[in-house]
Amino acid sequence: MATLWSKISAVLPHNEEQFPLQFSGKVESSVVEMLKRCRQQLYSDTTRTGRMLNAQIILDFSWEKLNTGTWRHVDKEWRRVYSYGCLFKVAALCREDPSEDEVLQAVKICDMGLLMGAAIMDDILQVIVRILQSEVRKSAKGEEESEHAEVKRIKIECPHAPVIKEELAVPRIKCPSLESFNTDYLLPLKPVILEGIIDHWPALNQHPWSIEYLRSVAGCRTVPVEVGSRYTDEEWSQTLLTVNEFIDRYILNKDGVKASGYLAQHQLFDQIPELKEDIRLPDYCCLGEGDEDDITVNAWFGPGGTVSPLHQDPQLNFLAQVVGSKYIRLYSPEDTDKLYPHQSQLLHNTSQVEVENPDSERFPEFAKAPYLECVLQPGEVLFIPVRHWHYVRSLELSFSVSFWWS
């Protein structure tokens, strides 16, 4: 029976000579020297303390680089160095019969490398996290029975859905042809709900997404979570939690925490390929200009009550609803003058108005802006044309997938 370490070392290069450490001149020789020491320790007999120490030096140094300047401008080489640091640290942790906790820690470190680093050695962190996850699953036993009751409870508690006025309803169409979608909605930039186009998704069939399913596939994985009612609030912040922690704290409310938590706008499917296999790219995306690779797929997972304030995006959006329902309101970019966008550069794509509780004194024109609204149900996909303002509130536990394309 293969030990964890034998499985991990099987995916690592056989020896020091075959272990690549190539960097541009941006990475100083002293750092490369430290990386070489880590590599040497990987293939020699030395103490765990020594290995952890040097791996941590790499992580600490590259962390400083990752936090210098704006994220966009961080040189990819430093993100690669960070990933190497994660790799060496995981190797040190898993070498000598790690405990359950240590394996979970190693998963967390892989995730940090996947989230903050850049792919190295054919995305080796992705390969290793998969090995680690199967190790974690071995020890995890069914704690799911008690959960059914919890989930049933929160389902019953969902608030009444808003009544949609017929004349304001977003139009609906079932399985339109590519041509008719293009002619009737894409080119004229008209929002529409597409029904029946994701019925074939495994997420709605063979692997219906549920809290239990997400725990089993990704429970120990670390993800970014937004904490606070909305991103325009002062109290809003981001933190990192495992999926289990997120579900316990913000969906099942086990700690009695009052703040709202939302796993929002995260490319979860790049991080957790098993979930990617449960969804499909909408065929209609082929009507766009860009490559398939240019399409950004985001996950949006949270309890009832999460709000995305009224805002606009520079790309076309297919918002697919998988679990639960969301109330969505849409305003045309032609009416931007009545929507009072923020002046700051950071928030100029976001309206200052609280859509379901507008301050008519500060924003008198808002009431005059025409809109369309809907309650998006599981199995439905909302097409949001480019720069169309949209406001979203989840009515119950909800999981949506968005596709941003051009």
Added chain:
Amino acid sequence: MRWFGFGFNAFGQIYLNEKLIKGECSDAAKEVKVISPTELVAIHADRDECCLKAVCQIRASWSGRASLHLDGDSCVCLAGFLAANNESCGISVKDTRGCKDASISESYLTLAFPDRIESWHVQKEEKTPSWSMEIKTASPGPSLDLPLVPGGYIATKPPFYRSLSPHLKAKSLALSAEHAILLSESGVVYTWGLGSHGQLGHGGLSSEEEPRAVEALWGMPMSCVATGGWHSVCISDGGDLYVWGWNESGQLGLPSRGLRKAPQQQRSPQAGARCQDPCTSLAEEPQDGEKHEEVFISIQAFPALLDITPSCEIKTVSCGSRHTAAVTTTGDLYTWGWGNYGQLGHRSLSSSDEPQRVEFFREQQLSVVDVVCGAWNTFVAVVKEELA
């Protein structure tokens, strides 16, 4: 004057242990993280006379240290990664003879001679400097310390020479990777560079391309300025310390949420015995139900007065990447901020968001007269207490 060092020593920049460099050391932790102040010894006592002379100044980078011997035939000796690549002590000690100041970064050693400035790329082992400029001997005004040079300053990476407006009347300049702080002859503080963590002190997070006066300090002449990775510090004429910038490791000496969140991680003196999660730039999760009304400061965008110790005046200050060290007029050293590599000198690996005195020097009856920080370590100049 004797020098002590503590903190990061993975390249032997505090003291050399040959086995460590070759990766043979079994007790690597103690060698890499020097938690107790350790006296600096002559780097190559057997090889070069200059190393036996007293060290007058120290400059430190992440992986290296430069000792400036400025009495008589001055020269510069290198320790740490910079020295490992060269057989003799330094680039070539002969090349450094006569220099009156030096500064080092990860890649470059800059030497200031009476008639010229030179920057050498330390890893390329070239026979000539990567860059140099001449100094006209009749330059008016007081003599300048690096990185200031007549008409401007020398940056840590190319282009080396950057000009400064003569209106600024620069007296001293501190540079970090992405921001700069300048002190004028009249005691006015100017900052520029990246401001994403409040390190410019103008009250916001935006960057400045040109030197901009820190208005909050207007009317209070300053005498000393220093920069850390993401924070800035200055001392007023009256010996008060002002801090601003990022406080994620308590480097401002103000309450830091990140340090209070995990108290069990702070007290362990064992290196590597517990694994520290790499921090991220994301904020810590707000704790609901916390009984005490503590205000944590993550970013201080305006200068704040830091009360280190009730009665003392601060004489000089230096900053590492994420820690700060200050010397009082009465000869004590206080440190605070990130301490994971022992750089605070309190014989532990804890970080601290409260200034604490380094007791070692009092115990040894040594009076601290100067402090210079490398990225993750601290170098301290002392004299015997009676002489102070």
